[in-house]
Amino acid sequence: MEAFQAPVRVMSVxxxxxxxxxxxxxxxxxxxxxxxxxxxxxxRAMFGGGKR
Structure with a gap:
């Protein structure tokens, strides 16, 4: 039971x-x-990088 309670205690901290x-x-x-x-x-938009 202690192994189950340890993560809960850590999460609450x-x-x-x-x-x-x-x-x-x-x-x-x-x-x-x-x-x-x-x-x-x-x-890219400032220097026209979107042109094809």
């Missing part, structure tokens, strides 16, 4: 921490990737 979204490493990494993607799209 993680849920109790009040951290802003910007401090979570996965969210920051995803933000960097999306930011770079939008930057590349904007630069």
């Amino acid at each position: 993680l849920a109790a921490e009040e951290r802003p979204w910007s401090e979570i490493p996965v969210v920051r990494g995803l933000g960097v990737i999306v930011g770079i993607l939008f930057l590349v799209i904007a630069i």
